[in-house]
Amino acid sequence: MARVVVVGAGMGGLAVAARLAATGHDVTVLEQSGTHGGKLGELRRDGFAFDTGPSLLTLPHVYRDLFAETGGDLDAAVDVVPVEPTCHYRFADGSEVDVPHDAAAVPAALEAALGGGTGRQWAELMADAARLWDLVGESVLQRPLNGVGDLLRRSASVRDLWALAPWRTLRTVGRRLSDPRARVLLDRYATYSGSDPRRLPGLMTVVPYVEQRFGGWYVRGGLRRLGDALAAHCAGLGVRFEFGARVTRVHAAGGGVTLEGGTTVPADVVVSDADARHLYDHLVTDRRARAPRRALARAVPSLSGFVLLLALRGRSPRPYHHRVLFPADYDAEFDALFGRDPRPVPDPTVYVCSPDDPTVAPEGHEAWFVLVNAPRQGQVDWTAPGLADRYADRVLTVLAERGHDVRDRVLWREVRTPADWERDTGSVGGALYGSSSNGARAALLRPANRSPVPGLHLVGGSAHPGGGLPLVAMSARITAEAIGPA
Numbered sequence: 001m002a003r004v005v006v007v008g009a010g011m012g013g014l015a016v017a018a019r020l021a022a023t024g025h026d027v028t029v030l031e032q033s034g035t036h037g038g039k040l041g042e043l044r045r046d047g048f049a050f051d052t053g054p055s056l057l058t059l060p061h062v063y064r065d066l067f068a069e070t071g072g073d074l075d076a077a078v079d080v081v082p083v084e085p086t087c088h089y090r091f092a093d094g095s096e097v098d099v100p101h102d103a104a105a106v107p108a109a110l111e112a113a114l115g116g117g118t119g120r121q122w123a124e125l126m127a128d129a130a131r132l133w134d135l136v137g138e139s140v141l142q143r144p145l146n147g148v149g150d151l152l153r154r155s156a157s158v159r160d161l162w163a164l165a166p167w168r169t170l171r172t173v174g175r176r177l178s179d180p181r182a183r184v185l186l187d188r189y190a191t192y193s194g195s196d197p198r199r200l201p202g203l204m205t206v207v208p209y210v211e212q213r214f215g216g217w218y219v220r221g222g223l224r225r226l227g228d229a230l231a232a233h234c235a236g237l238g239v240r241f242e243f244g245a246r247v248t249r250v251h252a253a254g255g256g257v258t259l260e261g262g263t264t265v266p267a268d269v270v271v272s273d274a275d276a277r278h279l280y281d282h283l284v285t286d287r288r289a290r291a292p293r294r295a296l297a298r299a300v301p302s303l304s305g306f307v308l309l310l311a312l313r314g315r316s317p318r319p320y321h322h323r324v325l326f327p328a329d330y331d332a333e334f335d336a337l338f339g340r341d342p343r344p345v346p347d348p349t350v351y352v353c354s355p356d357d358p359t360v361a362p363e364g365h366e367a368w369f370v371l372v373n374a375p376r377q378g379q380v381d382w383t384a385p386g387l388a389d390r391y392a393d394r395v396l397t398v399l400a401e402r403g404h405d406v407r408d409r410v411l412w413r414e415v416r417t418p419a420d421w422e423r424d425t426g427s428v429g430g431a432l433y434g435s436s437s438n439g440a441r442a443a444l445l446r447p448a449n450r451s452p453v454p455g456l457h458l459v460g461g462s463a464h465p466g467g468g469l470p471l472v473a474m475s476a477r478i479t480a481e482a483i484g485p486a
């Protein structure tokens, strides 16, 4: 039995803690904040309950497997329900499309809304994406990846490499769609990894493929219930939690970790769920950390998010769970986020999540989670007096311009800026997904789960295979398997 310290109780940290405890290790999770979940946060007030981070669950079977393989039962712990339609989209010209939960029904829905052969073109694109998923779903996402060599060995044939076509971007692949609105729809999936569609590898068409093939899901009571269930499952497996425990140093080769205040916690193995940049820049001094530190310095961090939580009186006539309202000029948004002069996007895409769930808002009310893409803290000083409030007003105006004027329904509102994400979860600049996937190298070669620093492993959204709830649980499996049973 090894003494394992997990730094951080985000979903990646919890998932690896469960797996390691289930295989007989002695696991302690050290979390700097007062609660588990990390970015999967929650705000409860006056009968409203908001998920403050993730709002869409894809690939729920990854969590089902995690529970089952560690002696639990996800479906006994939480109620995972399909979202129908998966998402309602509104384009700048006022046209709309509902993308259904059932993948087979998506082409017909797109054709009915957008016409011009879009349904057939989308179906062809997704058929190719299915092939890509067969290539990368298991061989890249569910196995350790320690460099270009691993990648080349696994893309067994030239045919595979040709299919992966790392030189193509999502934008160039999107040219197969003749309707500009369909191209905007495809571009949006770049933001699932906090990236720019003009630089994201085209193989990321697997993202819409996965969302449609496996569906979009909700956890009744809010996605946070998934974090609560996993934390409770960990406790049942004997995992110990220490909250308010900020790790300031990770020592190599079984030296344990040091906490703020100077206490040393012994450990044979350390698994870090902290942002990889934070880990390598601030927590590890071992010389073997130089290579990953340098690689991270070259990578472009993912974008961040500006969140507006709206407690609304009254009910909307068309209660969609997920709504995306596109701007007239999508490229202007990516220029504002990734260009030379990053700034809050003046006319952003607005995403709204308003679950039709009586447990998250009082009768006759709605809890709206509104998210827009945002530059990171440091690129913009989100703590500047008045900025967050002014930008919240701007987002409400944009919502009104796009047919959702809720300004006179607001009982109260709260904002979460990139500065808040940075402070509360330790992600550098408030980057939501670690490094962006701008470029094939960045997309495929994130920091490895086994660090070159002996005794140190990484888990979570800033490590391989990447961010998002399912991927961080996949990273936990890779890391737990690398450590092995007790």
Ligand SMILES: Cc1cc2nc3c(=O)[nH]c(=O)nc-3n(C[C@H](O)[C@H](O)[C@H](O)COP(=O)(O)OP(=O)(O)OC[C@H]3O[C@@H](n4cnc5c(N)ncnc54)[C@H](O)[C@@H]3O)c2cc1C
Pocket (backbone or CB within 6 Å): 007, 008, 009, 010, 011, 012, 013, 030, 031, 032, 033, 036, 037, 038, 039, 040, 052, 053, 054, 055, 056, 057, 058, 245, 246, 247, 248, 273, 274, 275, 278, 305, 307, 371, 421, 424, 425, 426, 427, 432, 433, 459, 460, 461, 462, 466, 467, 468, 469, 470, 472
């Ligand atoms: C606004 C928003 C919307 C999102 N939407 C979605 C979505 O719809 N679907 C989806 O799948 N994903 C979504 N994501 C991404 C998803 O939330 C993350 O990829 C995932 O939760 C990351 O989990 P993690 O364990 O890697 O990291 P985190 O959740 O960041 O956890 C890291 C933990 O480590 C702790 N920590 C850091 N440094 C230290 C230290 N030195 N000492 C002790 N503790 C430390 C932090 O406090 C934190 O609790 C969203 C994220 C945000 C913020």
